[in-house]
Amino acid sequence: MTDPIEGDVSGEDAGTSFEVLIVGAGPAGTAAAITLARAGVNVAVIDKAKFPRDKTCGDGLTADALRILERLGLEPRSVATWQDADTCWIRSPSGNTTPFRMPRGRGLFMATAQRIDLDSALVDLAREAGASILDGHGLSTVTQNRHGVVAEVEGLGTVKANYVIGADGMWSPLRKALSGSNDSSTDADTGDKYLGEWHAFRQYFSNVSDAAATDLWIYFEADLVPGYFWSFPLPDGRANVGFGIQRTSETRTKDMKVLWKDLLDRPHIRELLGPDAIPEDTHRAWPIPARVERMVPSDGRALFVGDALGACDVMSGEGIAQALATGIAAAQAILDHSTPTEVANAYDKAATHELLADHRMSSLLVSGLSSERGANMAIAIASYNDWTRRNFARWLFEDYPRALIATPRRWKRGAVSKPGAYRDR
Numbered sequence: 001m002t003d004p005i006e007g008d009v010s011g012e013d014a015g016t017s018f019e020v021l022i023v024g025a026g027p028a029g030t031a032a033a034i035t036l037a038r039a040g041v042n043v044a045v046i047d048k049a050k051f052p053r054d055k056t057c058g059d060g061l062t063a064d065a066l067r068i069l070e071r072l073g074l075e076p077r078s079v080a081t082w083q084d085a086d087t088c089w090i091r092s093p094s095g096n097t098t099p100f101r102m103p104r105g106r107g108l109f110m111a112t113a114q115r116i117d118l119d120s121a122l123v124d125l126a127r128e129a130g131a132s133i134l135d136g137h138g139l140s141t142v143t144q145n146r147h148g149v150v151a152e153v154e155g156l157g158t159v160k161a162n163y164v165i166g167a168d169g170m171w172s173p174l175r176k177a178l179s180g181s182n183d184s185s186t187d188a189d190t191g192d193k194y195l196g197e198w199h200a201f202r203q204y205f206s207n208v209s210d211a212a213a214t215d216l217w218i219y220f221e222a223d224l225v226p227g228y229f230w231s232f233p234l235p236d237g238r239a240n241v242g243f244g245i246q247r248t249s250e251t252r253t254k255d256m257k258v259l260w261k262d263l264l265d266r267p268h269i270r271e272l273l274g275p276d277a278i279p280e281d282t283h284r285a286w287p288i289p290a291r292v293e294r295m296v297p298s299d300g301r302a303l304f305v306g307d308a309l310g311a312c313d314v315m316s317g318e319g320i321a322q323a324l325a326t327g328i329a330a331a332q333a334i335l336d337h338s339t340p341t342e343v344a345n346a347y348d349k350a351a352t353h354e355l356l357a358d359h360r361m362s363s364l365l366v367s368g369l370s371s372e373r374g375a376n377m378a379i380a381i382a383s384y385n386d387w388t389r390r391n392f393a394r395w396l397f398e399d400y401p402r403a404l405i406a407t408p409r410r411w412k413r414g415a416v417s418k419p420g421a422y423r424d425r
Contacts, residue, residue, distance in 0.1 A: 016044075016156065016157070016158070016159050016160070017159075017160045017161065018042050018043060018044045018132070018159065018160070018161045019036075019041050019042045019043060019161060019162050019163070020032075020036055020041055020042075020043040020044075020161055020162065020163045020164070020165065020331075020334060021043075021044055021046070021149060021151060021159055021161035021163070021164045021165070022043065022044065022045040022046070022131075022164070022165045022167055023046055023047075023139050023151075023164065023165070023166050023167060023168045023172075023173070023174045024045075024046075024047055024166065024167030024168040024169065024306075024308070025045045025046075025047035025049075025051065025119070025123055025126075025133065025135060025167075026047075026055065026119055026122075026167060026169075026306065026307075026323065027118075027119065027122060027306065027320050027323040027324050027327065028167040028305040028306030028307070028308075028323035028324065028326055028327035029045055029047070029165065029167030029168075029305070029306075029327060030045065030119070030122035030123055030125065030126045030131075030327070031068070031072060031122070031323070031324045031325075031327035031328050031331070032165050032167065032305065032327035032328065032330050032331040033045045033126040033129070033131040033133075033331075034072050034073075034122075034125055034126050034129045034131070035072075035327070035328050035331035035332065035335075036131070036331045036334065036335065037126065037129035037130040037131040038129050038130070039331075039335050041334070041335070043130075043131045043132070044131065044132040044133075044134055044159070044161075045123075045126060045131055045132070045133050045134065045135075046134045046135075046137045046138070046139060046153055046156075046159075047134075047135045047136075047137070047138070048136070048137065048138030048139075048154070049135060049136070050135050050136045051119065051120050051123050051133075051135045052116050052117070052119070052120040053116065053119070053120075054114075054115065054116045055115035055116065055119055056115075056200075056202060056284045056285070056286040057115045057202075057240075057286075057320075058200065058202060058230060058232060058240060058242060058244075058317070059081075059112050059113060059114055059115060059118075059232055059234070059240040060110070060111075060112055060216065060230075060232050060240075060318070061110065061111045061112060061113060061118075061320060062110065062318055062320070062321050062397045062398040062399075063102075063108075063109040063110065063394070063397050063398055063399040063420055063421065064321040064325075064398035064399070065318075065320045065321035065324060065398070066108055066109070066110075066111060066420065066421035066422065067420075067421045068321060068324040068325060068328070069324070069421070070421040070422055072122075072125065072324070073125060074121060074122065074125055076111070076113075076422065076425070078121045078124070078125075079113045079117045079118050079121045080114075080117045080235075081112075081113050081114040081117045081234050081235055082111060082112075082113045082117070082118075082235075083111060083112045083113070083233055083234055083235050084108055084110075084111050085110045085111060085112060085214070085215060085216055085233060086101060086102045086104060086109065086110065087099050087100070087101045087102070087214075087215045087216070088100045088110065088215065088216040088217070088218060088393060088396070088397070089211075089215055089216070089217045089218070090217075090218045090219075090220070090379060090382075090383075091217070091218070091219040091220065091268070092220055092375060092376045092379040092380070093220050093221065093222040093225060093372040093375050093376055094372075094376045095268070096376075096379070096380070096383070098379070098382075098383040098389065099215075099389075100382070100389050100390075100392060100393035100396070101389070101390065101393060102390075102393055102394065102397070102399075102420070103390070103394075103420070106419045106420055106423065107419045107420025107421050107422055107423040108420045108421050108422045108423075108425070109393075109394065109397055109399055109420040109421075110216065110397050112216070112232045112233055112234055112240065113234075114234065114240070123135070134153070134156065136155070137153050137154050137155045137156050138153070138154045138173075139151060139152075139153060139154075139168070139173050139174060139177070140152040140153060140154055141177050142164065142174060142177045142178060142302075143177075143178075144178065144300045144301055144302070147160075148160060148161055148162045148163075148301060149161045149162070149163065149164045149301050149302070151164065162301065163301045163302070163303065163334055163340070163343065164301060164302045164303075165302070165303050165304075165305060165327070165330050165331075166302055166303065166304040166305065166308045167305050167306050167308060167323075167327060168308055169306075169307045169308060170194070170196060170287065170289035170307045170308065170310065171194075172304060172307075172308040174302060174304075174308070175299065175302075175304060175308060178299050178300070178302055179299065194289075195247060195253070195287050196247060196287030196288045196289050196290070197246065197247055197288065197289065197290040197291060197312075197314060198227070198244050198245065198246055198247060198287070198288035198290060198312075198314075198317050199244065199245055199247055199253045199256065199285060199286070199287050199288065200242060200243070200244040200245075200285065200286055200287075200288055200317060201242050201243055201244070201256045201257075201260055201283060201284070201285045202240055202241065202242030202283065202284060202285075203241055203242065203260075203279055203280070203281075203282070203283040203284070204234075204238060204239070204240060204241070204279075204280040204281065205238065205239050205241050205273060205277045205278060205279055205280060206236075206237060206238045206277070206278050206280055207237055207274070207276045207277055207278050208231075208233075208237055208238065208239045208273050208274050208277045209271075209272065209273060209274030209277070210274075211272060211274075212231050212233060212239045212241075212272055212273055212274065212277075213233050213234075213237045213238070213239060214233055215233060216230070216231070216232050216233065217230065217231040217232075217272055218230050219268070219269070220369070220375045220379065221243075221263070221266075222372045223259075224243060224244075224245055225369055225370060225371065225372060225374075225375045226246055226315070226366045226367075226369035226370045226375070227243060227244045227245035227246055228243065228244060229242070229243040229263055229269065230242055230243065230244075231272060231273065238280075239273070239277075241273065242283075243256075243259075243260070243263060244288070244317050246366070246370075247287075253285070256285055257283070260283060288312050288317045288319065289307050289310040289311075289312055290310060290311075290312040290313065290314035290317070290359070291310040291314075292309055292310045292311045292351075292355045292356065292359050293356055293359055293360070294310065295309050295310045297309060297344075297347055297348045297351040297352075298343075298344040298347055298348055300340060300344070301340045301343075301344075303330040303333065303334075303343070303344070303347050305323065305326035305327045305329075305330050306319065306322065306323035306326055306327060307319060307323065309326055309351065309355075311323065311326055311351075311355055313358075313359075313362055313398075313402075314359060314362045314363050314366055315362035315363075315365050315366050315369075315402070316362075316396070318398065321398055322355065325354055326351060326354070326355075329347060329350040329351060329354060330347050332350070333346040333347035333350060357401070357402075357403040357406060357407050358401050358402035358403045360403065361402040361403035361406060362402050365378075365402075391416070394416070399416075399418065399420075400415055400416050400418070404416070
């Protein structure tokens with residue numbers, strides 16, 4: 001790891017200078033940019049993609065993500081494919097299907113939105129806050145010196161900053177450029193290319209049934225556990241349909257295309273989607289990093305957030321809430337502290353404080369869902385009565401922390417009964 005060097009980049013000559021450079025304009029990067037820009041910081045965001053751009057995702061938004069989006073000032077009406085939801089139907093491997101409903105009249109606890117629209121709305125919000133959005137410009141190289149960070153950016157040349165935030169995905173080019181190797185690009189146990197703890201597969205459908213167009217559906221298929229099949233609703237009779245599997249030595253992701261055809265042919269899935277459902281375009285697959293306990297949050301003046309920190313939830317594959325939270329935490333560390341050492345230490349502590357306990361709890365739960373019997377038992381317990389159904393739904397959709405029971409610091413009044421987001425709507 002590079003030793004932090006005290007100093008400031010202001011006053012340096014050659015190149016374009018910012019106080020903070022953010023690599024990656026997804027939810028993590030834009031959350032950091034919005035937080036910094038509103039505090040008066042001169043911040044730039046670069047991304048090799050031009051926005052709007054698609055991002056392969058399940059498109060689900062948990063209660064935690066929704067609360068953070070509301071705090072950032074995102075208006076749902078600014079996201080064309082935003083859809084509120086309040087019920088998630090969960091099917092056990094044995095075929096029992098139970099509705100899990102969120103509290104009604106207390107705000108929004110779950111929603112869906114296509115990432116092409118959500119991410120573009122966040123980019124617009126960051127631009128409105130005063131951040132310089134430099135999309136279409138990827139990172140080439142970066143170094144650190146006693147004055148700060150010096151980056152070479154495609155199409156822009158030399159860009160200097162006091163700090164750099166890596167919001168550039170699970171194979172973070174920033175991390176690789178700074179370390180000379182990338183501890184997120186290889187598996188430490190095998191030395192093979194790192195491909196994530198999970199792999200997911202999705203396709204959009206139009207003209208789906210009323211059930212699929214309205215509610216969220218999660219099916220724990222016997223041959224997928226602890227993975228699952230999902231169908232998440234979108235406006236205009238559309239749905240995001242897909243499945244995720246845990247990557248193991250016995251699970252080959254190259255077989256996912258064949259499995260996808262098999263899943264779509266299963267009677268209960270055909271019934272859910274409806275006889276007139278039409279697949280749109282082609283299917284897409286993507287890896288999901290969920291190993292925050294093994295990642296280093298900072299390297300000198302560089303802070304890593306979202307997928308670059310391996311911050312996805314190991315049980316559900318959710319990553320938007322974690323991306324938003326780590327992006328804000330990185331920005332806040334920069335705002336609250338005056339030296340690189342203090343900033344790095346504060347962010348390392350914040351990232352650990354926010355994520356590790358919940359990650360470990362989710363890992364334990366994954367082991368319980370890893371067999372057909374375990375999944376049937378867990379869903380039967382969750383479905384036992386109104387109270388278990390209501391609280392399991394809130395816990396599943398991150399209305400309160402996974403590891404609440406094991407973290408007394410979170411035992412505060414209202415910890416399990418907070419209102420949802422966007423109550424004024």
